[in-house]
Amino acid sequence: MSAEKNSQQSAIELTQHDMTDGNIGLHYEENLLWEKERADHPGVDLPEPQNLALRTGGKPRGDIGLPQVSEPQALRHFVRMSTWNYSIDHGFFPLGSCTMKHNPRLNEKLARLPGFAHIHPMQDESTVQGALAVMHDLQHWLAELTNLPGVCLSPAAGAHGELAGMMTIRRAHEQKGENKKRRIVLTPDSAHGTNPATATTCGYEVRNMPTKENGMLTVAAFKEALYKTDPDGADIAAMMVTNPNTCGLFEKDMVEIADLLHEAGAYFYCDGANFNALVGKVRPGDFGVDVMHINLHKTFSTPHGGGGPGSGPICCTEELAKYMPVPTVIKQGDVYKLETEGDRPETLGRLKGYHGQFGMHVRALSYMLSHGADGLQRVSEDAVLNANYILASLKDDYHAPFAHQGPCMHEALLTDKIQKENGVTTLDIAKALVEHGFHPMTVYFPIHIAGTMLIEPTETESKDSIDRFITVMKDIANGAKAGKADEFHSYPQSTPRKRLDEVKAARQPVLRWR
Amino acid sequence: MAEMKYTKDHECVYVDGDVVWVGITDYAREALGDLVYVELPEIGKSLTKGDDFAVVESVKTAAEVYSPVDGDVIEANDNMPDDLELITKPLNDGGWIAKIKMSDTAQLDDLMDESAYKEYVENLD
Numbered sequence: 259m260s261a262e263k264n265s266q267q268s269a270i271e272l273t274q275h276d277m278t279d280g281n282i283g284l285h286y287e288e289n290l291l292w293e294k295e296r297a298d299h300p301g302v303d304l305p306e307p308q309n310l311a312l313r314t315g316g317k318p319r320g321d322i323g324l325p326q327v328s329e330p331q332a333l334r335h336f337v338r339m340s341t342w343n344y345s346i347d348h349g350f351f352p353l354g355s356c357t358m359k360h361n362p363r364l365n366e367k368l369a370r371l372p373g374f375a376h377i378h379p380m381q382d383e384s385t386v387q388g389a390l391a392v393m394h395d396l397q398h399w400l401a402e403l404t405n406l407p408g409v410c411l412s413p414a415a416g417a418h419g420e421l422a423g424m425m426t427i428r429r430a431h432e433q434k435g436e437n438k439k440r441r442i443v444l445t446p447d448s449a450h451g452t453n454p455a456t457a458t459t460c461g462y463e464v465r466n467m468p469t470k471e472n473g474m475l476t477v478a479a480f481k482e483a484l485y486k487t488d489p490d491g492a493d494i495a496a497m498m499v500t501n502p503n504t505c506g507l508f509e510k511d512m513v514e515i516a517d518l519l520h521e522a523g524a525y526f527y528c529d530g531a532n533f534n535a536l537v538g539k540v541r542p543g544d545f546g547v548d549v550m551h552i553n554l555h556k557t558f559s560t561p562h563g564g565g566g567p568g569s570g571p572i573c574c575t576e577e578l579a580k581y582m583p584v585p586t587v588i589k590q591g592d593v594y595k596l597e598t599e600g601d602r603p604e605t606l607g608r609l610k611g612y613h614g615q616f617g618m619h620v621r622a623l624s625y626m627l628s629h630g631a632d633g634l635q636r637v638s639e640d641a642v643l644n645a646n647y648i649l650a651s652l653k654d655d656y657h658a659p660f661a662h663q664g665p666c667m668h669e670a671l672l673t674d675k676i677q678k679e680n681g682v683t684t685l686d687i688a689k690a691l692v693e694h695g696f697h698p699m700t701v702y703f704p705i706h707i708a709g710t711m712l713i714e715p716t717e718t719e720s721k722d723s724i725d726r727f728i729t730v731m732k733d734i735a736n737g738a739k740a741g742k743a744d745e746f747h748s749y750p751q752s753t754p755r756k757r758l759d760e761v762k763a764a765r766q767p768v769l770r771w772r
Numbered sequence: 773m774a775e776m777k778y779t780k781d782h783e784c785v786y787v788d789g790d791v792v793w794v795g796i797t798d799y800a801r802e803a804l805g806d807l808v809y810v811e812l813p814e815i816g817k818s819l820t821k822g823d824d825f826a827v828v829e830s831v832k833t834a835a836e837v838y839s840p841v842d843g844d845v846i847e848a849n850d851n852m853p854d855d856l857e858l859i860t861k862p863l864n865d866g867g868w869i870a871k872i873k874m875s876d877t878a879q880l881d882d883l884m885d886e887s888a889y890k891e892y893v894e895n896l897d
Contacts, residue, residue, distance in 0.1 A: 685832075702832040708803055760831040764808035765856065 287754050288339055290771060291325035291332065301328025344697050350723050354669040354700040354712025355450065355504055357534045357556035364628055365559065365621035374620050379612035383595060389616065390594035393587040396623045400552055400573050403634070405543030408579025410586050411571045412614035416531055419551025419570025420456040420498075422583050422609050426549055426574060427496045427525045428460050429581040429606040440495035440524065444483050446475045447706040448505055450529055453498040462495055469706070473505040473660050473671075480515045484522060491522030500529035501545070502536070504704040505660060506645065506669035506712065516546020525549065525578070533557045534716070535642055535668035538635035542573075549574035549582075554615075558622035569618035580604045585613055640717035641668040644724060648713055651728045655735035659707060668716070674709035677735065681743035684709040687734055689749040689757060694730045776863075777880060778889035779840050786863040790877055792841060793868040796828060796859065799893050804830040807856045812848040813870050819843055821879060826869050828859070837869060841879045847871040 291297060327335075345351070351358040369375065377386050397409035413419040424443075431437040443457035446467045454464040467483045470476050484491040497519050501509045516526050528542050528550035534557045536542070542550050554569040555562035562568060574582055584605045585596040596613065599605060629637060642665070649670035653661040657675035660666065674684040688698035688711075700712040715724050738746065748757065777785040777792075782800035786793040801807075811827040819825055824836035825845060848870045852858050861867035874880075884892060 705833045705835075761806040761808060764831055 288335065291327055291335055292323070292771060294325065294327055294331065294335075297325040297327055299328065300326040301331070349695070349697065350715075350719060350727055351697050352699040352713045352715055352727065353697070354506070354671075354714040355531060355703065356700065357531075357553070357668075357714060357716060358562065359534075359556075359559060359716035360718035361559050361561050361621070362625060362628065365624040368624045369617050369620045374617070379616070387594050390587050390596070392623055393613065393616070393619050394589055394594055396571075396619050396626075397587060399623065399626045400571060403537055403541065404547070404550060404552070404573040405541035406547065406550065406573035407576050408574040408582055408586075409571060410574075410582045410584075411569070411619055412583055412585065412608075412610045413551065413570040413572060414610055414615055415568035416551060416553045416556075416570040417452045417456065418568075418609070419553070419572050420452055420527075420529065421459060422570075423527050423549040423551055423572045423574070424456050424460045424462075424496065424498075425606050425609070426572065426578050426582045427527060428462075429604075430525065430578055431495055433581065433604060436523065437495075439493060442487070442494050444480070444494060444497040446479075446499060446503070448473070448475075448500070448503045448704050449498060450500055450504060450531060453500070453529055457496075457498060469503075469505075472663055473507050473707075474503065474509055475499065475511065475515065477511050477514050477518075480511075481518065484518060491519075491524065494519070494522055494524040496525045496527050498527040498529060500532055501542070502532045502667035502669070504532075504669075504712070505707070506666040506671050507660060507663075508535075508667055512545040520546065531556060532668065535638055537638045538631060539638050543575070549578055554618050554622040559625045560618040560621040567615050567618065569615040569622070571614070581606055583607065583609045637717050638668070641715075642666075644668075644715040644717060644719060645670045645713070647721075647724060648715055648728060652731055652735075655732050656711070669712050669714045671704075671707075672711045672713065673707060674711070677738040678709065680738050680741055682738035682746045684711055686743075686746040686749065687711065687738075690734045690737070690746055691730065693750040693752060694734070696727060696730060776886055777840070777883035778886070778892075779838070779883060780892065781838050783837060783840055784863060785840050785880075785883060786868065787880060788864075788871075790874050791846065792843070792872050792874060792880075793863050793870075794837065794840060794872060795863045795867045795869050796837060797889070797893075800828075800835070801859060804828060804835060805832050806830060807859055809834075810852050810856065810859070810869065812850070812853065813845045815845055815848060817845045819845065819872060825872075828869075839872060840883055841872060841874045842876055843872040843874040845870050846873045 346358050346360060373388055377389055383390065393411055397411060400409045401407050410422065413422045428437060431440050441463050442465050443462040444465050444467055445453045445457065446469050448469050457464050465483050465486070467475060467479050470479065484494055487493055499509060499512070501512060503509055519526055525548040526546050528547040530550045530552045533552055537557055549572055551570045551572045554560045554571065560569060572582060580602060581604055584598050584602060584607065588595055588597045599607065626634065645668050646665050649658060649661055649666050652658070652672060656672040658672050660671060674682065674687060677683070677687065684701050688701045691698045702710060703712060704710055750756065775787045777787060778797060779785070782797045784795050784797045807828055807830050809829040813825040817825060819839040819842065821839055821842050823839050825839050826837040828835050828837060849858070849868050851866065852869065858866045
């Protein structure tokens with residue numbers, strides 16, 4: 259029997275039996291707990307309870323269909339599945355606009371120090387002075403890196419930081435009595451989807467600004483949006499811009515745009531998701547930003563994507579600092595103290611229980627201190643260099659809409675324009691990457707350009723791993739050119755689940771077992 | 773032959789007196805891929821030209837549908853959410869998303885006719 263036939267047969271056997279060790283080969287497949295051969299055998303026998311009221315809506319526990327397996331069975335089930343999670347610790351993760359980079363283990367070691375790991379947020383401040391000092395130092399580093407002196411660490415994720423930032427702006431307009439007339443928030447068409455969503459959540463109307471052929475926001479497009487319904491822009495509350503933008507380009511006209519925006523009495527919110535390209539090189543406060551969030555779980559290497567939790571502090575100007583959420587950490591003499599509503603009555607209030615994701619604060623500060631100011635500069639330099647290496651290597655194989663304009667920032671943007679002529683789309687290219695053992699890049703984002711692929715290698719990838727990725731991407735482009743569209747449409751072939759029908763899954767979702 | 777008009781944002785418009793039936797063009801459909809969801813406007817909603825009034829969503833992305841004219845929504849295609857393939861039909865054969873009663877029919881002159889739209893699409897990218 260050939261090896262192939264053998265493995266086919268064993269796959270059939272395996273689907274008929276419980277997928278556990280002792281079968282042939284290592285197989286990535288796992289039945290649901292309910293489908294285990296003996297899912298009615300709990301690992302623990304307890305006597306039937308006497309005179310106890312059922313808390314399962316009157317139904318005996320056995321009747322509601324919960325699987326009953328032993329502890330090792332349940333443990334292995336979940337541990338096996340956990341090993342299928344593709345992560346940055348497994349391999350290259352080229353997700354653009356997301357900065358999935360290596361999380362140094364030193365951060366973990368420091369976050370596990372008992373003095374950090376075993377404290378409780380309700381402890382008296384006098385007993386956690388060291389922890390408050392960490393938060394205070396982190397606030398200082400973020401203020402220095404952004405040139406925005408007000409820092410609030412409590413938001414628990416990037417989108418939460420956006421919400422905190424936009425609520426800070428709304429609070430400022432409320433305090434100035436202008437909130438009723440300022441109802442519009444400007445965003446470019448290249449914005450992260452969270453930007454218009456945040457503005458809408460804060461009760462604002464979103465006005466789109468088109469970016470030009472060069473992928474950037476122009477002063478002309480900005481002015482048109484600013485003065486569209488009021489000659490002085492007096493109905494504009496804020497502008498939300500990501501810089502570098504989602505095309506991987508540095509927005510060059512920000513100072514002029516920010517000046518006009520401020521003249522109209524509105525504020526500049528910067529989405530800090532792409533700060534990895536700027537850290538140590540450009541301070542957003544210098545190009546007119548009033549408030550921005552920082553994704554500690556992106557730029558400052560704290561765990562992210564299922565491993566979380568995220569952490570999205572905001573940094574703002576002196577003017578806005580009084581309105582931002584509480585608590586923040588202040589230092590009075592030699593004593594660190596949490597500043598709360600009583601200390602800062604103009605604050606918009608509290609957006610999160612306790613003080614934010616303290617474990618992430620420790621990790622981010624560890625990252626900053628271990629790199630130092632010069633090391634953080636190298637981080638952004640190498641991130642940008644790696645992205646440009648990919649762009650330069652692939653720009654003849656794939657359509658790169660902005661490559662002729664010069665270098666990109668930390669993300670390289672390609673599209674499927676060339677491959678589409680041979681029937682191979684961005685989705686097919688992504689699936690081909692899976693077939694070749696790579697996690698795909700971000701696909702179909704940004705949305706205002708057709709068939710986009712956004713690649714972010716980050717600074718922590720070696721040249722060898724980037725070269726392997728480039729080689730595979732070139733092979734894929736050659737395969738498409740050679741007219742292998744049918745093969746592409748069947749990718750991935752060597753995974754336990756083949757190409758899924760995403761349209762059917764969305765149109766007719768099966769949301770329950772059986 | 774019924775008059776068809778087109779926008780730069782790839783809406784197509786079927787003109788029926790002072791009412792326009794609005795849908796999306798083949799170009800838009802192909803760019804989006806198969807639809808998985810359509811969000812319809814409320815009846816009576818008052819629109820200014822350029823306002824978004826519906827959302828079409830595919831597995832790739834969600835896109836807004838913009839009003840080609842000023843006017844009020846008088847009807848929405850309630851069959852479409854349950855039968856998304858309708859979007860592939862001609863506007864006057866089930867492919868419409870909403871009907872808008874125009875407040876200024878002169879605005880139709882700003883829209884492209886079929887040959888102008890064809891030329892516009894060919895020059896994209």
